[in-house]
Amino acid sequence: MVRFLQLLAFAWLAARVAELDAMTLASVIGRLKMWAVSMVQRAASHVRKGTVQPSKPWERFHYLAVTYHKSGVYLMVTLWEKIFNALGTTLDDTGMWRTPPCYTLEMCWHPAAPVRCWIDMFSPELRDKEEAATGPVLIAGTVRDPLEMVVSAYCYHHRGKEVVGNMMFWPPGSVAALGPKKGVAFVAERMTQLVENMTAAFEFPRNDTHRVSYEKITRSSEDFDKQVKGLLKFWFDGLISPEEHQRALEAARLVDMHRHPEAAPEDHANDAECMNQARKAVFAMPIQLLARYRAFQRSTITITAAAAAAAAAAAIIRLNLSDQHIACSIASCGKSQAMSLRLDELRRALPRHLQERLRSLGRSDVSSTGPIVYWMRSCLRGHENPALDVAIHASAALKVGLVVFLHIEDQYPHATARRQLFLLQGARSAQEELLQRGLSHVVVHVDRHGNRGVHRMLMPKAQLVVAEEPFCVPWLRGIEELRHMGGPLWLVDCASVVPCALVPQAACHRAYAFERATEALHQQLAPRHWHEVQPEGEANAPLGWVLPQSIDLKSQHLEALVKDMDVDQSVAPVSHTCGGSSEGYARWQAWVNAGGLKTYAKRRNESLDVHGVSRMSAFLNTGMVSPMRIARLAFAASGAGKGKFLNEFLTWRGLSYAHFYHFSMPATGATLAQLPSWAQQTLLQHAGDQRKVIPVEQLRAARSGNAAWDGMQRYLVETGELHNNARMGWGKAVLKWTDSPQAAIDVLIELNNVFALDGHAPPSYGGLLGCLGLFEGPKQESAVVGKVSYKPPKSKYAAMPEVARELLKCDVQVGGIARYFETPTADHAVGEAAPKRRWTRKLESEVRAPLIEID
Ligand SMILES: Cc1cc2nc3c(=O)[nH]c(=O)nc-3n(C[C@H](O)[C@H](O)[C@H](O)COP(=O)(O)OP(=O)(O)OC[C@H]3O[C@@H](n4cnc5c(N)ncnc54)[C@H](O)[C@@H]3O)c2cc1C
Structure with missing residues (x-):
C-alpha cells in the first residue's frame, strides 16, 4: 500500500514537473513504467544499510539533485532518475521535495532518502541544515542565465501553461494577461528569491557542490556528454566500476534532445517571437530590479571556472569521506593521499576566499619534496595576508615545512632611501607578526652591497613558491625571473577587496563600469571578516637543510641598512611617517577619531586641508595594512562621508588594481x-x-x-x-x-x-x-x-610648502603617538575598537610636544 501511494505520489509529482516544463502526460507514464520495471528488476539485488560493507555510492553519501524553475527542471529530474536508476536505486533510496511549504504531501516524499531531488527550494541555508541532519551531501544542480530564466518563464506562462498554477510565484492566469513589458518585470520580481538562492548556492560552489550548466548541456551532444561526464565524476569518481559508469552515461544520453528529439517533452519550446520580445522587455524593467538581475547574471557567469574545479575538489573530499565519514579540511588529509595530489586539486580544495585570489603559473605537479616558500615582498603584514594563508594551507596539505622569505629589494627603478626606510620599518613589524603567529622558518633578507641574489638560491629548492600578484613595476621583474625557473608558482592577489580575477576585464576601463560591475560583490565582500588560518605543526617541520641567514630587524639600525643599499640616497626619509602595520592602523584610527570619515565628502577636495583625507595610501600600497580591514571598518562606520570614501577607496583604488591585473604592463615599465x-x-x-x-x-x-x-x-x-x-x-x-x-x-x-x-x-x-x-x-x-x-x-597651490610645514609639525606628534599602539589582539583588533582611553593616557604621559585635536 505504501509503495502504491509512493508511486501515485511520484506520478503526481512527475505531472507537476510536466506542467512546469510542458512534458506530456504520455511521457510521464512512459517514464513511470520504466521506473517501476527497473525497481522490480533491481529490488532483489539491492543491499541497503546493514552491517555489510557499503557497496553502493548512496550507502556512503547522500546525493542531492537540485533544480529551479526554468533552469532545466525536466532535464535535471530525468537525468537524476536515469542515472540513479541505471546504478540500481530502489524507490526506498529515492525521495523528492519541492518548494517549502510543501503544498500537498503527494508532492513531497521520502525526505530522508539518500538520493533526492529538490525543485525550487535549494539554498545555502537549507544545505547547512541538511548537512547537519544527514552528514555530507554531494549536491549537483542546474544553473542557467537568470535573465533567460525570466524570459523563458514569461513566455511559457504567457501562453497559458499554468494549468495548476505556479503556486509559489503567482496566481494562475496572471502572466497570461500581461504584455511583455509588464509581464517580464512581474515574473522577474516574483522569481527574485529563487534566482538569489540559485546564485548564492552556485556562485562559488563549495567543493561538495557541482554546477551543471543549462546552456552547455543543451548546446550539442558533445557538450551534453562533457557535462554529464563532469557530473558523474563529481558524484561517483572512484565509487563505481567502469561498467556502471558506462551504463549511467548511456542512460543519461537518453535525455539528450539532440540525440533523441522524440524524448523532448511536447510543446516544450517557447515561441521565438515571444522570446525576442521578452528579451527586449528586460531593458524596460525597473532599474533596481534589472541591476539586481545583472548582478545575478554576473555571479552566474563568474562561477564557471570555480564550478569546473568542483569535481576535482569533491574527489579530495570523497577520498577522505569514504574512509572516515567526516568532512576533511585540506589541512587534515593524510600524508600519502596528500602527496599524490596534483597542485591544481590542492588549489581547488582551498577555501573559496583564497581560491578566488589565486593564479597558478608554471608546473602543476608536485615533483620535489622541498618546502613551500612564500616570497613576501609587497604585502608586508602577517595578518589578513591571503598569500601567507595560501602557503600555510599548502604546507599543511603537503605535510612540508613553510619558509617565509621576507625580502626587501634594492636596485629597482626609482628606489630611494626614503622608500627603503619605510619598507624596512614595515618589514620589521611584519617579521614580529610572523613570529607571533608561530612560524619559525622566517628568513628576512635585505638586498644590499655584496648581499643579493639569495632568493635565486632558495626558490629552486621549493616544491611550490607562493608570491603576491605583482600588478606593476617593480614587482613584475622578480615574477618573470621565477617563471623562468620553471617550478610551480602560485600568485595571490593580496591587494584587492574584490579579487581582481572576479572583475570582468571589460569593466576595467572606466570607473563607472567598474563600480557597476563590482557593486554587488563589494556589498558582499567588504563587510566580511577575514578568517585567519592557524599554522599547524607542518609549517615548522624540519627542512633537512640550512636556511639562508636571516636578519633580526628589531635589533638592526635600519638607517644603516639603507645606507648600504643601491638606491637614490639623495631622497631622504620623511620623519613624520613611520612604516609598519600598527603605525598604519593608528593613523587610520586617529583620522576616524578626529571625524575624518564623517567629514570626508566635504573636505576631501581641498588640497590645503591636509587632514581632510586619510593619508593611508602608503600603508595600503605596501600591504602594511589590510585593504579588507579598512573596507570592513569603513563599511561598518556611519556618517555623511562614508559613501564618498568607499567610492574613492573601493572604486578608484579597485579599478587601478583590476586594470593592471587584466592589462599587464611590461616588466620594464609603462609605455x-x-x-x-x-x-x-x-x-x-x-x-x-x-x-x-x-x-x-x-x-x-x-x-x-x-x-x-x-x-x-x-x-x-x-x-x-x-x-x-x-x-x-x-x-x-x-x-x-x-x-x-x-x-x-x-x-x-x-x-x-x-x-x-x-x-x-x-x-x-x-x-x-x-x-x-x-x-x-x-x-x-x-x-x-x-x-x-x-x-x-590652481594658483593657490603655490602656498603648499607652508602647508607642508604644518603637516610635518603635526605628524611628528601623530607618528610619536602611533608607535605606542599595540598590535591586534583577539578582543581588540587595532583600528576596530576605539582606543580612545588608551590613546588619551599615552598622550598625557608620553607626548611632550603640543597636541593636535584628535577627538
Ligand atoms: C597624478 C597622480 C598620481 C597619483 N599617484 C598615486 C600614487 O603614487 N599612489 C597612490 O596610492 N595613489 C596615487 N594617486 C591617487 C590618489 O591621488 C591617492 O591615492 C590619494 O591621494 C592618496 O591619499 P589618501 O590616502 O589621503 O586618500 P584618501 O582620499 O583618504 O582615500 C583613501 C584611499 O583610497 C584610495 N584612493 C583614493 N583616491 C584614489 C585614486 N584617485 N586612485 C586610486 N586610489 C585612490 C587610496 O588607496 C587612498 O589611500 C595619484 C593620482 C594622480 C592624479
Missing part, C-alpha cells in the same frame, strides 16, 4: 601602449606641437617657473605626499613640458615614484596614466594634449 587607443592616437597626432620642454632635473627641483606647480612639487619632495586633487593638475602640466608622450610618462613616473611614499603601485600608475587619458574619454581637442582633458594647476 604609451597602456593608454586607450584614442589617447595614444591623439597624443601621437599632437606629438609635433610646439611646447616648452623643461628638463626633468629642473622639474625634480621644483623649478618649472610655474609657482603653483613648483609649490606642489616642493610639497611632494618635502613630505613624500601629494593630495589627490592637486595631483591631477600637477601631472597634466608635465604632459605639456615634455618632448613626447612617452617622455611624459617616463618623467611622471620618475617624479612620482622617486618622491611619493605611496609610489610604485597600481594607483600610482592609474593616476599618472590618468593624466594622459587612462580611465577617461576624449574631450575637446587642444594643442599638445590633443583630446586628453587638461586643467592647469
Whole structure:
C-alpha cells in the first residue's frame, strides 16, 4: 500500500514537473513504467544499510539533485532518475521535495532518502541544515542565465501553461494577461528569491557542490556528454566500476534532445517571437530590479571556472569521506593521499576566499619534496595576508615545512632611501607578526652591497613558491625571473577587496563600469571578516637543510641598512611617517577619531586641508595594512562621508588594481601602449606641437617657473605626499613640458615614484596614466594634449610648502603617538575598537610636544 501511494505520489509529482516544463502526460507514464520495471528488476539485488560493507555510492553519501524553475527542471529530474536508476536505486533510496511549504504531501516524499531531488527550494541555508541532519551531501544542480530564466518563464506562462498554477510565484492566469513589458518585470520580481538562492548556492560552489550548466548541456551532444561526464565524476569518481559508469552515461544520453528529439517533452519550446520580445522587455524593467538581475547574471557567469574545479575538489573530499565519514579540511588529509595530489586539486580544495585570489603559473605537479616558500615582498603584514594563508594551507596539505622569505629589494627603478626606510620599518613589524603567529622558518633578507641574489638560491629548492600578484613595476621583474625557473608558482592577489580575477576585464576601463560591475560583490565582500588560518605543526617541520641567514630587524639600525643599499640616497626619509602595520592602523584610527570619515565628502577636495583625507595610501600600497580591514571598518562606520570614501577607496583604488591585473604592463615599465587607443592616437597626432620642454632635473627641483606647480612639487619632495586633487593638475602640466608622450610618462613616473611614499603601485600608475587619458574619454581637442582633458594647476597651490610645514609639525606628534599602539589582539583588533582611553593616557604621559585635536 505504501509503495502504491509512493508511486501515485511520484506520478503526481512527475505531472507537476510536466506542467512546469510542458512534458506530456504520455511521457510521464512512459517514464513511470520504466521506473517501476527497473525497481522490480533491481529490488532483489539491492543491499541497503546493514552491517555489510557499503557497496553502493548512496550507502556512503547522500546525493542531492537540485533544480529551479526554468533552469532545466525536466532535464535535471530525468537525468537524476536515469542515472540513479541505471546504478540500481530502489524507490526506498529515492525521495523528492519541492518548494517549502510543501503544498500537498503527494508532492513531497521520502525526505530522508539518500538520493533526492529538490525543485525550487535549494539554498545555502537549507544545505547547512541538511548537512547537519544527514552528514555530507554531494549536491549537483542546474544553473542557467537568470535573465533567460525570466524570459523563458514569461513566455511559457504567457501562453497559458499554468494549468495548476505556479503556486509559489503567482496566481494562475496572471502572466497570461500581461504584455511583455509588464509581464517580464512581474515574473522577474516574483522569481527574485529563487534566482538569489540559485546564485548564492552556485556562485562559488563549495567543493561538495557541482554546477551543471543549462546552456552547455543543451548546446550539442558533445557538450551534453562533457557535462554529464563532469557530473558523474563529481558524484561517483572512484565509487563505481567502469561498467556502471558506462551504463549511467548511456542512460543519461537518453535525455539528450539532440540525440533523441522524440524524448523532448511536447510543446516544450517557447515561441521565438515571444522570446525576442521578452528579451527586449528586460531593458524596460525597473532599474533596481534589472541591476539586481545583472548582478545575478554576473555571479552566474563568474562561477564557471570555480564550478569546473568542483569535481576535482569533491574527489579530495570523497577520498577522505569514504574512509572516515567526516568532512576533511585540506589541512587534515593524510600524508600519502596528500602527496599524490596534483597542485591544481590542492588549489581547488582551498577555501573559496583564497581560491578566488589565486593564479597558478608554471608546473602543476608536485615533483620535489622541498618546502613551500612564500616570497613576501609587497604585502608586508602577517595578518589578513591571503598569500601567507595560501602557503600555510599548502604546507599543511603537503605535510612540508613553510619558509617565509621576507625580502626587501634594492636596485629597482626609482628606489630611494626614503622608500627603503619605510619598507624596512614595515618589514620589521611584519617579521614580529610572523613570529607571533608561530612560524619559525622566517628568513628576512635585505638586498644590499655584496648581499643579493639569495632568493635565486632558495626558490629552486621549493616544491611550490607562493608570491603576491605583482600588478606593476617593480614587482613584475622578480615574477618573470621565477617563471623562468620553471617550478610551480602560485600568485595571490593580496591587494584587492574584490579579487581582481572576479572583475570582468571589460569593466576595467572606466570607473563607472567598474563600480557597476563590482557593486554587488563589494556589498558582499567588504563587510566580511577575514578568517585567519592557524599554522599547524607542518609549517615548522624540519627542512633537512640550512636556511639562508636571516636578519633580526628589531635589533638592526635600519638607517644603516639603507645606507648600504643601491638606491637614490639623495631622497631622504620623511620623519613624520613611520612604516609598519600598527603605525598604519593608528593613523587610520586617529583620522576616524578626529571625524575624518564623517567629514570626508566635504573636505576631501581641498588640497590645503591636509587632514581632510586619510593619508593611508602608503600603508595600503605596501600591504602594511589590510585593504579588507579598512573596507570592513569603513563599511561598518556611519556618517555623511562614508559613501564618498568607499567610492574613492573601493572604486578608484579597485579599478587601478583590476586594470593592471587584466592589462599587464611590461616588466620594464609603462609605455604609451597602456593608454586607450584614442589617447595614444591623439597624443601621437599632437606629438609635433610646439611646447616648452623643461628638463626633468629642473622639474625634480621644483623649478618649472610655474609657482603653483613648483609649490606642489616642493610639497611632494618635502613630505613624500601629494593630495589627490592637486595631483591631477600637477601631472597634466608635465604632459605639456615634455618632448613626447612617452617622455611624459617616463618623467611622471620618475617624479612620482622617486618622491611619493605611496609610489610604485597600481594607483600610482592609474593616476599618472590618468593624466594622459587612462580611465577617461576624449574631450575637446587642444594643442599638445590633443583630446586628453587638461586643467592647469590652481594658483593657490603655490602656498603648499607652508602647508607642508604644518603637516610635518603635526605628524611628528601623530607618528610619536602611533608607535605606542599595540598590535591586534583577539578582543581588540587595532583600528576596530576605539582606543580612545588608551590613546588619551599615552598622550598625557608620553607626548611632550603640543597636541593636535584628535577627538
Ligand atoms: C597624478 C597622480 C598620481 C597619483 N599617484 C598615486 C600614487 O603614487 N599612489 C597612490 O596610492 N595613489 C596615487 N594617486 C591617487 C590618489 O591621488 C591617492 O591615492 C590619494 O591621494 C592618496 O591619499 P589618501 O590616502 O589621503 O586618500 P584618501 O582620499 O583618504 O582615500 C583613501 C584611499 O583610497 C584610495 N584612493 C583614493 N583616491 C584614489 C585614486 N584617485 N586612485 C586610486 N586610489 C585612490 C587610496 O588607496 C587612498 O589611500 C595619484 C593620482 C594622480 C592624479
